[in-house]
Amino acid sequence: MQKTFYKKELVIKAPQQRRGTSNNKKDVEKIQSWLNLYSMQHPSSGTAAGIDGDFGPATEKAVLNFQKANNVTQNGIVDQKTFDLLVLPLKKAFEDPVQGSNLRELVVNTAKNHLKNHPFELVIHNQSNSGPWVRSYMDGNEGSDWFWCMGFVQAIIDQAASVQGKNFKTLMPLTYSCDTVGTTGLQKKILTRFQTARTNPSLLKPGDIFLLQKTTNDWFHTGIVTAINGDLIETIEGNTNSDGSHNGNAVMNRIRNYKQSKIDFFSIEALV
Structure with a gap:
């Protein structure tokens, strides 16, 4: 890892x-x-x-x-x-064995394992986005400016890939920025734009990364796709809440309508 x-x-x-x-x-x-x-x-x-x-x-x-x-x-x-x-929840999230017959299953099951251990941020010294879970996802960084949704996503991909002896940084650079991952996806031609996703749902697969688009080359929130059902995707995402905020306080299992939102999809297929 x-x-x-x-x-x-x-x-x-x-x-x-x-x-x-x-x-x-x-x-x-x-x-x-x-x-x-x-x-x-x-x-x-x-x-x-x-x-x-x-x-x-x-x-x-x-x-x-x-x-x-x-x-x-x-x-x-x-x-x-x-x-x-x-600290047992944190240890279990990062170190409990995760089962999966392929990388996509490993990614989804790793995300589910973190979810069941209730990752949650704290407010410390009047700073949100703080606490041991945030620091673990963000390599020691914390505080109100440190949105941690991408840190969570990369921790999940990293942990799952390491089970197969793979380095997730061959797919994307270590970053906390949705923009960096989105731009990498464009450069590698592995980013499915929302317009294409809406007309060709078969391109979407569990284990892929969703990126909420603000403008064409500006993304502001991310998470792991765990299932695709008709117009809906199920996700596990960090730094969110029940309203789907990009600056919430927890890891949550959410449902999003990708045909009514500007959601691009970063494929992990090259790592598979």
Whole structure:
């Protein structure tokens, strides 16, 4: 795999605790981030607290509640073993074995595996597009200006291709830009424009990348095509929401009408 920053999100330098002499602000922020992410899936857990890098009484209580919910020793200390429980969704998304008889199936199943582990962004220091999931997709970058839909797409293609010993960068450059991938598709003649897609749906295949077009050579959102049904495509896409925003906060399974939208399609066939 080329995109391996996620591994840095799986470890802390030392046990973190209230008034701990080895406390590290970045590690405390990681812990606070995962406590908040846990609370989104378990709203009654009492693990939501501020993300400020300070291991104070609120963070300690959130840790105690997390430990209680997971039936482990309740001491308010986050050592690597406890942190492993917190970051398990990220580890499973990037490291669980994915099955598929070909690359297209691997891409779709990899995207589904990420989806079921609930990737979600956070707001940290008043900056959206932040948190461990975003950093993992964006190679350590985060913040309001870092839209992460293409980072998500490339992480999925990279992970799936690596199962077959392939390098996704032979298909496209490492980038966070929809425009770069769209332009690459035009140059390689593997981008199906929306006008053609509407009249020839057989060109669209699961595992391909959709690109929402703003103008002819300007694309602003992307995701993975998982199925084609009549006028509709099913997708898994990052940095979106229920309205299909290009700057939402989650990875979601969505349905889009490609015959009513300007959606171009980047084929992964050359990598297959």
